[in-house]
Amino acid sequence: MDVKKGKTEKKDRLFLVALMAFCAVCVLYYFSHEMSQYSTTLYALSYRYGFISRGFIGTVWQWLDQILPFDLMNYYSIYHMNLLFTAILLLFFFGFYALCLRCIPEEQKSSAKYLILFFSVFSFPMFVTRQNLGRIDIFLIMITLLCLMLLISGKAEWLILPLCVLAMLIHQGFVFTNINIILTLLLYKAYSGKNKKRYLWIFAVTLLAVSALFLYFEFFSHHAGEAVYQEVAEEARALSQNGEYYEMLLKHELLGGDVYEDEAFWHLQNRVETPIFLLLFLPLLIPACCFIRAAWQKTEKEKRWLYLLLFAGAGTLLPEIILKVDYGRYVYAAVFYYMTLILALMCMGDRPIPQAVLQIKDRLKQKSHFSILLLLYPLLFMPLYDTEISKLTYQIMRLIGYRE
C-alpha cells in the first residue's frame, strides 16, 4: 500500500514538475515586457486622499517608498516588482494544484490532472501580457486561491473574512469576479458536512462585509476633488512608461465621473466580439453543458438547490458583463470559477461532480480518438486580454471589417 502510495506521489510530483516547465516556457512565450498605463495608474491612488476604492495597493506602495532606501515611484520599480508578484501568483497556482493532488482520491486523480492542465492553459498566460501584467487582479486571485486552500484543508478558515476584506480594499470588483467561489463553497460545506452554523456564520459575515465595502466604495468614496485629481495625475504620469496615465480610471475614482459613455466604443466592441467568441468556443461549451447535466442527474433531489447555487455561482459576473467592458477578464473569471469549483469539490469528497467528470471524460474518449484536441483547442484563444476577449477573436473582428 505504501509502495503504491509512493509511486502515486512520485507520478504527481513528475506531473507538477512537467507542468512547471510548461508554465515557464508558456510565460516566456506570452510575456510582453511592459505594463499598460491602466495598471501603473492604480499605484498613484492611495489613502492620502481619503478612504477611496483601489487605494490599498498604492498606499502600501507609497509607504514602502518612504521606508525603503530606494525610489519606488517610477515605472522601473513597479514593473520589476510586478514580475515578482506574477511569479508569486504562479506559485500560488502550483500550491493549489499540489494540495488538490494530495486531497483528491486516487481513482479521480487522472481526471483531476486533465482539469488542472486545461485550467493552466488559461491561467499561465493571463497576467503576463501588456494588457494584464501588473493588474491588481493578481492579488485578488492570490487571495481567492488562499481562501480555497483554507477551505479544502479545513484549516484557519476564520482567515477567510479578513482576506476577503483585504481583497475588497484592493479592488471592489472582487465582489463580482472572485468571491463567488468562496461563498458557494462555504455554503456547500455548511450543508454537506459538519459545523453548519460555523460555515453559515462565516458566509454571512463575509457577504455582509464585502457588500458593505462595495456599497461604500461605489457610492460614497468618489469625492476627492479636482486638486487631488491633478496631484494624482502627476504621480500617475511619473509611474508610467511613457508619461501618460489612464484618465478614465482617475476620473471615476476621484471625481465620481460616470465612464459608461467614455467606454461606448468598448461596449460596441464587446457586442461584436462576444458572439464570435461564443461560436468558436462551442466545442468546449457543449461538453461543459453535458457535464453540468450529468452532475445534475447524479445529484440527490434534496441537495439539488445547493448544486443549482454552485453551478449558478458564476452569475455574479452578470453585472460586470452588462455594465463594464473587460470581457477578457470575465471569461477568465468564469473559467476560474468552474475549474476551481470542480477541483475543490473533488478534494472535499463530493460524489456527483467527480462521477460526472469521469462520465464526460470516458464519453469523449469513446466518441473520438481526437478528443484530446479539446485540451489543445483553448491554446488558440490565448492569451485572454482585458477589453478584447482574446487575440484570436480580436483578429477575426479586424478580418470581418470591424475597425478601431
Place this chain on the structure above:
Amino acid sequence: MVFYILLAVCLYFERGMDIMNTTVFALHYGHGFLSRGVLGTFLQIWNSLTDVDLLSYHTVYQISEAATAVYFVFLLLFVYVILKKAGESNEFPAKWICLILMFISVPMFLSKDNFGRLDVYLMILSLFCLILLTAEKAEWLIVPAVVFAAVIHEGFVFMNLNIILVILFYKFMVKTDRKDKIKYGSLFLLSFLLPSLLFLYFEFFSHTFGAEVYRETEALARTLSMDGGFHEQVLRHEILGEDIRGLEVEHHRWNREDLPIFLVLFSPFIWYAVRFFRSYASKNKTAEEKWSAFAVLAGPLTLLPEFILKVDYGRYIFGICFYYLAITLFLLAKKDKAMTETVASYYQEAWGHQLAAALALMYLFLFLPFRSYRICDVITSIVAMIFKN
C-alpha cells in the same frame, strides 16, 4: 484541418511583408539569367500585359496571399493522399502525424518574416513532388518541378530537395522490378544533377551585373516594399556578387545565442525523435533496407552548409521538422514494414500516456511560428532577457 487553417490564419497572420520578401520581386531576367529572378520576371511580364501599374507593394502582397492559399491547398492534398494510401491499419497514427505536420506548417508562412518568402513556392513544388511520389502518378513531372524550384531559389538544393531525393533513393532500393529500378534511378540522377548544376551556375556565374543594374533594381525594390526600404544584402549578393557575410555579423550572433537555448528547450522532442528513428532503423534487416533507412535518417544533413554559412535558422529548423514528419508519413503510406511497426508501437505508448502526449503537443505550440533569422518568439524572448538585446 481546414478549421485549423482558418483559425491559424486569424491567429498568426501578421499582414505584412518583410523587405527581404519584397526585394526579390525586383530581380528579373531583364538583365540576364540571375538567381531568384523567376517571380520578378513573372511580375514584369504581367505588368507589360496590363494597363494598370502592377509594380507595387499591393500587387506583391496579393501574389503572396494567393501563393500562401495554394500552399495550404497542397498541404491538404498531401494529407489526403497520405491518408488514402495509409489504409485503415495506420489511420489514427497517420492522422495524428498529419495534424502535427499541419500545426507546424500552417503558421510558417503567415508571419511577417516569411509571408511571401520564396520558400512558400519551394514548399508548393516539394509538396507537389511528394504527392506524385506517394500516389505514384506522373512521377516524371518531378524533374521539371525540381528544376523550376531551383530556378526560383537555388537554396532549394539544400532545403527541400533532400526529401525528394531520399524518397527516390528509397524507391530505387526497395523496388525489385528492373524497370522500376531504372525509372527511379534515372529520376534520382536527373533530380540531383540538374538542380545541382543550376545551383553551381547561380552561385558562381550569375552575379556579374554592374552598378547601374544595381541602382535600377534598388529603385524597383523600394517601389515594391511597404515602406520604401529594400534588402541591401540580397541585391549586393545577387547583382554585384559581393560576399555579404560582413553584413550578417549580427544575424550570426543571434544564431549563436538562439540555437543552444532552442536545443535545450526543444530537447524533449529531439530525444523522442532520436528514440523513434533509432527504433525504426533497428527494424531494417536487409542491406537495401539499411541503406534506405540511412538515407531517411541522414536526409536533413543537406542543411548543414546552410547552418554553417547562412543565418536563417528558423527556416532550417522548420525544414528539418517538416522533413522528418513528411518522410514518416510517406513511409507509412507506402506501408514500409519497419516504419509501420515503429509508428504502431509509439502510438500505443502515446495512447497509454495521453496526458503526457497532450502536454507535449501544448508545449510544441509554444514554438510556433518558426521565423527566419530568429528561430521563434519564445527563444527571442529568452535571449533578449539573458543577453539584453
